[in-house]
Amino acid sequence: DKSGKDGATVGSGLLTYPVLMAADILLYQADLVPVGEDQVQHLELTRDLAEKFNHAYSPTFTVPEYVLGKTAARVMSLQEPTRKMSKSDANLNANIYITDDADTIRRKIGRAVTDSGTEIRPGDDKPGITNLLDILSAATGTPIGELTNQWAGKTYGEFKPAVGEAVAAMLAPVRERHADLSKHPDHLAQVLKTGAEQAQQRAYRTLSKVYKKVGFVERFR
Numbered sequence: 001d002k003s004g005k006d007g008a009t010v011g012s013g014l015l016t017y018p019v020l021m022a023a024d025i026l027l028y029q030a031d032l033v034p035v036g037e038d039q040v041q042h043l044e045l046t047r048d049l050a051e052k053f054n055h056a057y058s059p060t061f062t063v064p065e066y067v068l069g070k071t072a073a074r075v076m077s078l079q080e081p082t083r084k085m086s087k088s089d090a091n092l093n094a095n096i097y098i099t100d101d102a103d104t105i106r107r108k109i110g111r112a113v114t115d116s117g118t119e120i121r122p123g124d125d126k127p128g129i130t131n132l133l134d135i136l137s138a139a140t141g142t143p144i145g146e147l148t149n150q151w152a153g154k155t156y157g158e159f160k161p162a163v164g165e166a167v168a169a170m171l172a173p174v175r176e177r178h179a180d181l182s183k184h185p186d187h188l189a190q191v192l193k194t195g196a197e198q199a200q201q202r203a204y205r206t207l208s209k210v211y212k213k214v215g216f217v218e219r220f221r
Contacts, residue, residue, distance in 0.1 A: 077095065078109065106165065109160055129156075
């Protein structure tokens with residue numbers, strides 16, 4: 001997918017990312033990790049690494065479990081619904097940012113690619129509508145089957161604005177909180193500093209155990 005977008009060559013960071021993600025999880029002894037559907041394989045790698053290290057050197061790492069959402073576990077691009085939504089997509093109409101205002105969210109979903117036909121139902125032959133149904137289900141908490149019944153016989157022109165309104169309403173409290181916090185940069189800096197110190201202390205506890213067990217000289221802080 002990446003080489004298709006960026007040419008034949010991809011950076012080494014892409015290839016080492018799964019191991020970096022595993023290190024981030026294991027270092028802090030996480031037991032539950034919320035992920036999207038496309039990251040389940042990364043958690044499986046993380047579990048493998050933890051189990052192999054624990055077997056070789058004695059129990060050290062927590063073997064984490066993943067938590068997968070019941071709906072919208074894999075949100076697809078609004079413009080290419082056969083590909084996952086990406087925050088780095090060059091097409092700004094393909095994704096939704098948490099900080100997008102309500103009008104921008106409505107406009108993006110209004111421009112979302114749909115499918116031939118008029119039925120509002122999930123299906124492999126309707127990736128665009130399936131994606132919007134997933135998004136609406138996540139935004140409202142309504143099961144896909146119930147949404148399909150609600151929208152039976154209605155048009156895309158009626159459906160897409162409803163999805164836009166639901167997403168805008170869901171993100172409004174987050175966006176407003178973000179705007180409020182952004183007014184207090186000193187407070188944010190202190191929160192980040194405190195969090196970094198706590199994270200470092202926890203990380204060093206794990207790292208110290210690892211260094212001792214494998215025979216490395218302990219790092220200086």
